[in-house]
Amino acid sequence: MGVLSDRAVKNHQNYGSCSAAVLSAFSEKAGLSESEARRIAGPFAGGKMLKCGAVLAAEYVLSHSGQANAEALVRKFEERFIDAGKGSVLCADLRGKVPGSCRACVTDAARILEEMLDV
Numbered sequence: 001m002g003v004l005s006d007r008a009v010k011n012h013q014n015y016g017s018c019s020a021a022v023l024s025a026f027s028e029k030a031g032l033s034e035s036e037a038r039r040i041a042g043p044f045a046g047g048k049m050l051k052c053g054a055v056l057a058a059e060y061v062l063s064h065s066g067q068a069n070a071e072a073l074v075r076k077f078e079e080r081f082i083d084a085g086k087g088s089v090l091c092a093d094l095r096g097k098v099p100g101s102c103r104a105c106v107t108d109a110a111r112i113l114e115e116m117l118d119v
Contacts, residue, residue, distance in 0.1 A: 001111055004029075008110035009103070018102045019044035019053030022110050023060060029117055030064040047091030054102070054109035055081060055089045061113060077112060084108045 001009075004025050012021035019041035023030070027037035043049060044056040055078070062073045078089050086108065088094060095101050 001107070002114045005107070005110035005114045008106055012103060012106045017041060017045040017053065018106050018109075019057040021106050022054045022057035022113070025110060026058075026061045026113060026117075030061045031066075032064075047095065050091065051089050052086075052091045052094055052105050052109070054105040058109045058113040062116065065117065073116060077116060080112045080116075081108060084112065 008025035020038045023037040023041040045053040
């Protein structure tokens with residue numbers, strides 16, 4: 001894991017929210033301050049939007065990173081997340097069924113995002 005993915009895992013220990021952990025770690029890549037990222041990430045957490053909050057945060061970063069092919073990157077991210085042993089991007093499918101649930105999702109989402117952004 002790299003600097004930003006390590007930061008996301010540490011953020012999860014501090015903030016508790018999977019979405020805030022990922023989005024604040026990668027806030028600069030999305031053109032946000034860390035506090036803006038935590039605020040924006042609030043609605044993503046806890047399956048409120050059906051998908052895993054860590055996934056939604058990573059997708060937000062990909063969509064706001066200035067890359068022209070953001071939609072394709074989001075699809076590729078979801079494929080890689082599912083293939084990383086998660087089997088789904090839906091919070092209800094992951095919670096309690098994936099060992100280490102939220103922390104594992106934060107770890108994998110941040111690692112994959114970091115690789116895709118090549119940082």
